[in-house]
Amino acid sequence: MTSLPPQPLSPLDGRYRSAVGSLGEHLSEAGLNRARVHVEIEWLIAQTDRGFFGTSPLPANQKAALRQVVTDFGQADIDELAALEATTRHDVKAVEYYVRRRLDDLGLEHIAELTHFAATSEDINNLSYAITVRDAVQQVWLPKFRAVIAALHELAVEHRDAAMLSRTHGQPATPSTMGKELAVFVYRLSRIAAQVEASEYLGKFSGATGTFSAHVVAAPDVSWPSVSQEFVESLGLSWNPLTTQIESHDWQAELYSRISHANRVLHNLATDIWTYISLGAFRQIPAPGATGSSTMPHKVNPIRFENAEANLELSSAVLDSLAATLVTSRLQRDLTDSSAQRNIGVGFGHSLLALDNIQRGLGEIDLDLAVLATDLDANWEVLGEAIQTVIRAEVVAGRSTIADPYAMLKELTRGKRVGATELAEFVNGLEIGDDAKQRLLALTPATYTGIASGLVDRLP
Ligand SMILES: O=C(O)C[C@H](Nc1ncnc2c1ncn2[C@@H]1O[C@H](COP(=O)(O)O)[C@@H](O)[C@H]1O)C(=O)O
Numbered sequence: 001m002t003s004l005p006p007q008p009l010s011p012l013d014g015r016y017r018s019a020v021g022s023l024g025e026h027l028s029e030a031g032l033n034r035a036r037v038h039v040e041i042e043w044l045i046a047q048t049d050r051g052f053f054g055t056s057p058l059p060a061n062q063k064a065a066l067r068q069v070v071t072d073f074g075q076a077d078i079d080e081l082a083a084l085e086a087t088t089r090h091d092v093k094a095v096e097y098y099v100r101r102r103l104d105d106l107g108l109e110h111i112a113e114l115t116h117f118a119a120t121s122e123d124i125n126n127l128s129y130a131i132t133v134r135d136a137v138q139q140v141w142l143p144k145f146r147a148v149i150a151a152l153h154e155l156a157v158e159h160r161d162a163a164m165l166s167r168t169h170g171q172p173a174t175p176s177t178m179g180k181e182l183a184v185f186v187y188r189l190s191r192i193a194a195q196v197e198a199s200e201y202l203g204k205f206s207g208a209t210g211t212f213s214a215h216v217v218a219a220p221d222v223s224w225p226s227v228s229q230e231f232v233e234s235l236g237l238s239w240n241p242l243t244t245q246i247e248s249h250d251w252q253a254e255l256y257s258r259i260s261h262a263n264r265v266l267h268n269l270a271t272d273i274w275t276y277i278s279l280g281a282f283r284q285i286p287a288p289g290a291t292g293s294s295t296m297p298h299k300v301n302p303i304r305f306e307n308a309e310a311n312l313e314l315s316s317a318v319l320d321s322l323a324a325t326l327v328t329s330r331l332q333r334d335l336t337d338s339s340a341q342r343n344i345g346v347g348f349g350h351s352l353l354a355l356d357n358i359q360r361g362l363g364e365i366d367l368d369l370a371v372l373a374t375d376l377d378a379n380w381e382v383l384g385e386a387i388q389t390v391i392r393a394e395v396v397a398g399r400s401t402i403a404d405p406y407a408m409l410k411e412l413t414r415g416k417r418v419g420a421t422e423l424a425e426f427v428n429g430l431e432i433g434d435d436a437k438q439r440l441l442a443l444t445p446a447t448y449t450g451i452a453s454g455l456v457d458r459l460p
Pocket residue numbers: 089090091092119120121122245333335338339340342
């Protein structure tokens with residue numbers, strides 16, 4: 001047997017590439033390296049702008065040329081960095097040498113020694129991760145998450161009045177509407193979206209052990225904490241003033257826990273929709289040319305929701321692991337964070353893939369109102385709650401002397417099938433006020449939905 005050409009080990013880079021490829025712009029090794037080059041170049045510009053060590057601010061065309069190194073970053077640069085790293089065996093040192101070469105190309109050798117000046121690798125790495133994770137969240141993950149919420153919101157509004165039998169413990173319970181049940185998820189997911197939106201992205205820039213030691217010994221008169229703060233903030237990040245060698249990664253733990261929480265709520269949604277499909281409440285719209293089962297030709301399987309379920313679990317496994325491991329680093333640093341952070345894209349990728357499947361799945365289902373109506377009509381006993389509650393109110397109001405209405409309704413309905421006629425007879429025989437009796441006689445399982453429809457309108 002001949003060996004296969006090199007193959008991706010992760011399905012995210014294989015069969016699912018088209019659904020998650022946009023994350024690679026930020027959370028890939030190349031995305032990280034481009035951000036590192038960006039940070040190194042901005043640090044060069046920040047230093048010369050401040051005239052450190054007798055330098056002058058670079059003219060606009062030279063700044064533009066330096067920044068173009070970042071905007072033009074492509075395959076040749078990826079390869080060059082890989083070749084450099086093969087020698088240095090240190091990824092950030094490779095970036096430094098790459099930037100120095102670009103300074104040579106641009107005739108800026110006189111500032112070469114300011115490349116990576118006073119910086120430790122983590123100064124570059126933590127800012128690069130903060131930038132790439134921020135951009136991945138804001139430009140890719142959140143828009144997809146918001147699109148799923150919007151699709152769900154639309155379905156909730158469309159089905160706001162679609163009465164359905166509820167099932168608590170899987171058993172028939174007080175009816176609701178499909179719109180209200182979907183609105184619950186819209187509300188939950190929207191809260192998490194707002195939390196993710198408000199996430200903080202922290203950065204440190206303070207040298208090998210967070211003490212500015214190299215900085216101070218080279219330039220004792222500079223207010224280095226201010227320079228550090230200004231530099232970190234100029235990259236659109238929040239400044240972390242007090243760290244060891246590494247940024248402490250608490251913001252990452254917070255963010256990954258939030259995404260993982262979103263995954264779990266989405267998992268709840270996926271399994272609920274799966275169950276509604278299984279009960280016949282939602283019909284699946286067959287895709288032309290698609291096959292459900294290789295042997296049972298009649299089948300349309302809920303594969304979108306099943307795929308989402310699996311990928312949400314995988315995403316949370318990775319993100320939970322990152323959230324746990326990243327907050328510990330022995331003494332002033334160990335390198336476990338570096339190795340663990342390589343998998344941030346894996347965590348986001350599985351979540352994004354799940355979102356894509358949920359979005360597509362939501363577009364391929366149709367509510368079957370006839371099935372909902374049949375289901376409701378087969379379960380009149382759910383009105384037992386309505387009747388016993390109305391009797392209680394009548395007793396308190398002095399219009400009834402019925403003793404223990406709950407027990408009375410339990411006797412009539414518990415574990416039994418009770419039809420419309422039997423219930424009407426029962427209500428007619430009750431000693432309660434006429435108003436209450438008429439209200440109960442008018443009630444059907446399909447109208448016993450309280451203010452479920454109106455609750456949908458309360459969605460923000
Ligand atoms: O500024 C410094 O470099 C200071 C140095 N600490 C380090 N900080 C950041 N990166 C470092 C550090 N040490 C190694 N490396 C390089 O990290 C890379 C680890 O590879 P991987 O496990 O694949 O993530 C891999 O490229 C390693 O070479 C220290 O001694 O405190």
